[in-house]
Amino acid sequence: MADTRETFQQIRFILLQNRQGKTRLAKYYVPLEDSEKHKVEYEVHRLVVNRDPKFTNFVEFRTHKVIYRRYAGLFFSMCVDITDNELAYLECIHLFVEILDHFFSNVCELDLVFNFHKVYLILDEFILAGELQETSKRAIIERMGELEKLE
Amino acid sequence: MALSGMRGLSVFISDIRNCHNKEQERLRVDKELGNIRTRFKNEKGLSPYEKKKYVWKMLYIYMLGYDVDFGHMETVSLISAPKYPEKQVGYIVTSCLLNENNDFLRMVINTVRNDIIGRNETYQCLALTMVGNIGGKEFSESLAPDVQKLLISSSCRPVVRKKAALCLLRLYRKNPDVVNIDGWSDRMAQLLDERDLGVLTSVMSLFVSLVSNNAEAYWNCLPKCVRILERMARNQDIPQEYTYYGIPSPWLQVLQRILMGTDVVKNVNKNNASHAVLFEALALVMHLDAEKEMMSQCVALLGKFIAVREPNIRYLGLENMSRMLLVTDVQDIIKRHQAQIITSLKDPDISIRRRALDLLYGMCDVTNAKEIVEELLQYLNTAEFAMREELSLKAAILAEKFAPDLSWYVDVILQLIDKAGDFVSDDIWYRVVQFVTNNEDLQPYAAAKAREYLDKPALHETMVKVSAYLLGEYGHLLARRPGCSPKELFAIINDKLPTVSYESYIDVEIQQRAVEYFELSRKGAALADVLAEMPKFPERESALLKKAEDAEVDTAEQSAIKLRSQQQTSSAIVVADQPPVNGSVPASNHLTLVKMPSQNITEESNVTYEEPPVEIPKENGAPVEVESKVENIPETNIESKVEPPAAHPASQADLLADLLGPLAIEGPPAAVEQNPVQGLETNQSPVGDLALATLEDQSNSVQIGLKAEWRAHHGRLVLFLGNKNTAPLLSVQALILPPSHLKTELSSVPDTVPPRAQVQIPLEVVNLRASRDVAVLDFSYTFGTSLVNVKLRLPVVLNKFLQPITLSPEEFFPQWKALNVQNLKVQEVVKGVKPLPLPEIASLFMSLHLAVAPGLDNNLNNLVACTTFFSETTRAMLCLVRIETDPQDRTQLRLTVASGDQYLTFELKEYIKEHLIDIPRVQAASPPVPVQPQLPPAAVPATYNDPGAMLAGLL
DSSP states (O other), X not given: OOOOTTTSXXXXXEEEEETTOOEEEEEESSOOOHHHHHHHHHHHHHHHHTSOTTSOSEXXXXXXXXXXXXXXXXXXXXXEOTTSOHHHHXXXXXXXXXXHHHHTTSXXXXXXXXXXXXXXXXXXXXXXXXXXXXXXXXXXXXXXXXXXXXX | OOOOSOHHHHHHHHHHHHOOSHHHHHHHHHHHHHHHHHHHHSGGGOOHHHHHHHHHXXXXXXXXXXXXXXXXXXXXXXXXXXSHHHHHHHHHHHHHHOOXXXXXXXXXXXXXXXXXXXXXXXXXXXXXXXXXXXXXXXXXXXXXXXXXXXXXXXXXXXXXXXXXXXXXXXXXXXXXGGSOHHHXXXXXXXXXXXXXXXXXXXXXXXXXXXXHHOTGGGGGGHHHHHHHHIIIIISOOSOGGGEETTEEOHHHHHHTTTTOOSOOOOOOOSOHHHHHHHHHHHHHHHHHTOOHHHHHHHHHHHHHHTTXXXXXXXXXXXXXXXXXXXXXXXXXXXXXXXXXXXXXXXXXXXXXXXXXXXXXXXXXXXXXHHHHHHHHHHXXXXXXXHHHHHHHHHHHHHHHHHOSSHHHHHHHHHHHHHHHGGGOOHXXXXXXXXXXHHOTTHHHHHHHHHHHHHTSSSOOHHHHHHHHHHHHHHGGGGTTSTTOSHHHHHHHHHHHXXXXXXXXXXXXXXXXHHHHHHHHHTTTTHHHHHHSOOOOOOOOOOHHHHHHXXXXXXXXXXXXXXXXXXXXXXXXXXXXXXXXXXXXXXXXXXXXXXXXXOTTGGGOOOEEEXXXXXXXXXXXXXXXXXXXXXXXXXXHOHHHHHSOGGGSOOOXXXXXXXXXXXXXXXXXXXHHHHOTTOOOOEEXXXXXXXXXXXXXXXXXXXXXXXXXXXXXXXXXXXXXXXXXXXXXXXEEEEEEEOOTTEEEEEOOXXXXXXXXXXXXXXXEEEEOSOOOOOOEEEEEEEETTEEEEEEEEOSOOGGGGEEEOOOOHHHHHHHHHHTOSBTTEEEEEEOSOOOOOHHHHHHHHHHTTOEEOTTSSSSTTEEEEEEEEEETTTEEEEEEEEEEEETTEEEEEEEEEEESSHHHHHHHHHHHHHHHHOOOOHHHHSXXXXXXXXXXXXXXXXXXXXXXXXXXXXX
């Protein structure tokens, strides 16, 4: 059997973009050059922005697939392996949004714009090395509290 | 709305938001970047807070899609800051701005390690997070043991340990050797007892990765996994905070995909999270290849899914049906849902249509081919461009594979050509012609069909071709039908002819035909034979099916199913279009031997490296022949005789350095046949100004040589391509793949090299800036039936553009001081240096075109050198180098490089470092003969294992 080491579970990248294609967060777990990152962001945005809300939340992207979900004007997209469990990642996005919502109490796009650095911090507590690290909302919110005290 | 907490940052973000258009935004960004750049340049007045603020701004600008090509140093250096706020910014922004291949990361490995092994938990977390997100191979090698310690430590808090688990996973992916299986299976078993679910989730990811690589080694963990599942799924024994919409940690359950062996509860809950678990359970059922009863239950369940309105569930239903087809014989049960699946082919969502197409393709057989193919043809009318190619290929394959009768097959292909001619390759219509020619019954039908299509006003070129062929051969069978007289047939085909493109220049084509027809007309009686019907084609394998087999790999991106079935793996996103699989390259092609004879053979030694290094050299300096065939080199090696010896000063300083003479590499053919396994071997002479390369492909032999002249940032090279065979080389192609810092211009290469001939191809090189990348010659040709392709590195390396210069102390010291600017002067302690006496380092420097200036440094353990670097951007630029050695420890030294350009400084430093560290093991192979003191060790590369490396090594 082929070497499956890399096939399991790894998230390739996570993007948070608004409808106009402005990137609010971009996290890559695979090494890409800058030009390639910008291209990926452009392509993923084009791919998801025009899809009907009644469509599936999954769409093929190159040799991978993008699991995305739209919250108001924001698209959360995760690029995962073709063999990965779509629904698990779809709910992963939702959990992330719940955490953001909790942290910013009623999150809106502007919170994420002005506090993009905080969003990166939260993401690092949630996902690491392209894998889920912590699924307890409480644990993450408490951890953020600890970190804020240090600043 | 919460503000960022950094006023300057918030103001900047507001400014950007207030820009009315892209142009304004760009102006604002440029202004900010300019400001940051100036502030970074003059770092003294910069407070840690300001630094932090600027680095965040850079990240924000970068996210907006602008290039941020400076400040990486400053960002990375924040990692070493003493206080948390700056350190945090350093770590986070570094992991966003840089990727694992960035050289700056190497500089902080030590700091990162200190943070990991240090006592500060927060720093440990920051370091583990960055390494987990962007750590590369080097991190893997130096940090894995420390990370492992944290993971199993009983004194660390969960927050550290879960990060350690995933960080270790990253390191393991970069280099599987860092996790030693023997020691780890017991450790993993202990880790699975973890009560903290955060740690357990992370550990499970690591575990799944380890298991997927080597399942046997971790059998001992199996009972524990089952217990975890039982705890969650059956006993619901789990802290409230880890339940998600009432389901116990669905992700943890999903993670256990391999082991999930407990009861499958088939209660369709509307909730995604439980569905996620359910689909894993299905995957398990498939994996276990359960009994038919279970399978049909699964299909029944999926059947319900593909009928629901919820698109995600419908998608997954289709997808999983396709997966099931791959593992078991459930075709008959799935066929019951055919109508429903065909409905999905018309869904507005392309994701669903693709799944439906895959599934239809997979479930097609003789019984339903007609219906399915006709659906596909229908769909072709409305399908978007992105799907047409895949669709038509699939339809063509199914039609050929499962055609219930041949006339139907002809119908389908003609329809395909009509609807999507651009995607119907020549193979497909050739196949139609073959079938028709070989089946008499089919001929009138096919001819009639072709005639019908010709009545259409607009025809695809392929349709004109196939109709012309069919009517040309079988038009006479239609003679009695209206509109089918030979004259009418001719007229109608002639009408369409202008839409067909000529494959070559029309006038020549016409001349050629004219001559041929004239010759034909003179054949007399034989003419009847020529004009007779085509004989039957011999049975051949379908070119289409063959192509489809190849295409299984090529079109993988179009079809998720294929990827799944192949377990295709990749750690990165495939960013470029996938290149077609090149099936025609014979595996036996490689550059087999590299030998470098030289004409001053008498005053040199030959050192040969072989897998078990052989004792070689000779006392008297005569070459030792390891291969008995060395003698045929001189006769083939004509260039060596014309080379004036004066061009090669025997000074050891020049040994590595100059390639004033042609370079070539030679290997006698016999050596390959005798030693087919011996891929590569060097036979190296120190005065390596001349050598020959021979590419061996069983029967053919080609020489590649090179001659070079360098002046400032220009290089003029001549490539020699010599054909030593008695047959010509065809389709010869030579391309230079230049790295971005070189501008190259290769004169055109003749398509054919006649037998026993040599062609010379001039090559102009301009050096744009400093870089250690190497240009590669991509050389290919056809010899007989085989295609040979090799890539060779060209000796266009950094030191070609260096010119040694001697400076007096009055000239040197002001320069040295003036360059006391960060990045322009860089210092590094180099470890693992090959221990060499200072004079040898000096001669190594000479060979790199660095002029050693004695007397500038009073310390006898130090050495100072100067050189001038030439490139288009820098023009002539002075470079100063200093090394300070430690007489107690010769394996390390301090290297300082200074120049007026930061990239040049960096590249030159790395270049020198490579030579100091990568000094091959001459001592090991050569006996301590004092007769050869002039042999500079650096002249002899170690056993490289790729031909390109070897070529570069020669220089």
